[in-house]
Amino acid sequence: MVQNLVGNAIKAVKETIPDDWRRQQIEDDDDESDEDRPVFGEVFIRYRFKNGQHIIEVEDTGPGMSLETAERILAGKARSQWDKGSGSGWGLKIVLELAGTHDAKVSIDSELGKGSTFRIAMPHCGD
Numbered sequence: 001m002v003q004n005l006v007g008n009a010i011k012a013v014k015e016t017i018p019d020d021w022r023r024q025q026i027e028d029d030d031d032e033s034d035e036d037r038p039v040f041g042e043v044f045i046r047y048r049f050k051n052g053q054h055i056i057e058v059e060d061t062g063p064g065m066s067l068e069t070a071e072r073i074l075a076g077k078a079r080s081q082w083d084k085g086s087g088s089g090w091g092l093k094i095v096l097e098l099a100g101t102h103d104a105k106v107s108i109d110s111e112l113g114k115g116s117t118f119r120i121a122m123p124h125c126g127d
Contacts (some may be wrong), residue, residue, distance in 0.1 A: 001098055004091040005058040005118045006045060012116065013041030041115075052124050059117040070108040070116075095120075097113025 017040045046057040065073075072078035076093050099106045103123050110116035 001006045001056065001095045001121060002045070002056055004095050006043060008091065009043040009058050009060035009062065010062045013043060015063050016041045016061070047051040049124070052122060054121045057117055059115065064112045064114050064116055065110045066112060070110050074106060074108060
């Protein structure tokens, strides 16, 4: 589940990288160290245990999405439409199905132009 959310976050961040910068990097790949390259986006992964729940968050600084899009994703009726990435469209649907088999809840906080946070809250099993 986490692997899919991280992969999607990376694809979202790639959407914010200007095409001209990307082309220039291909031409000048050996000219700059990684420390000198600009940062166009970030992906953060967090885990915490709170109130009997294992909470995993994957946050990105990509383009974000509307509330309507987030609701369609959570209903299993949408797939990402990345211009600069690819995928089968099955990943998030499988995440939702796996979460359901573990009584986990998936939620999305997002705002257009500011990125998204996907959250999985899974009840603790056992002692």
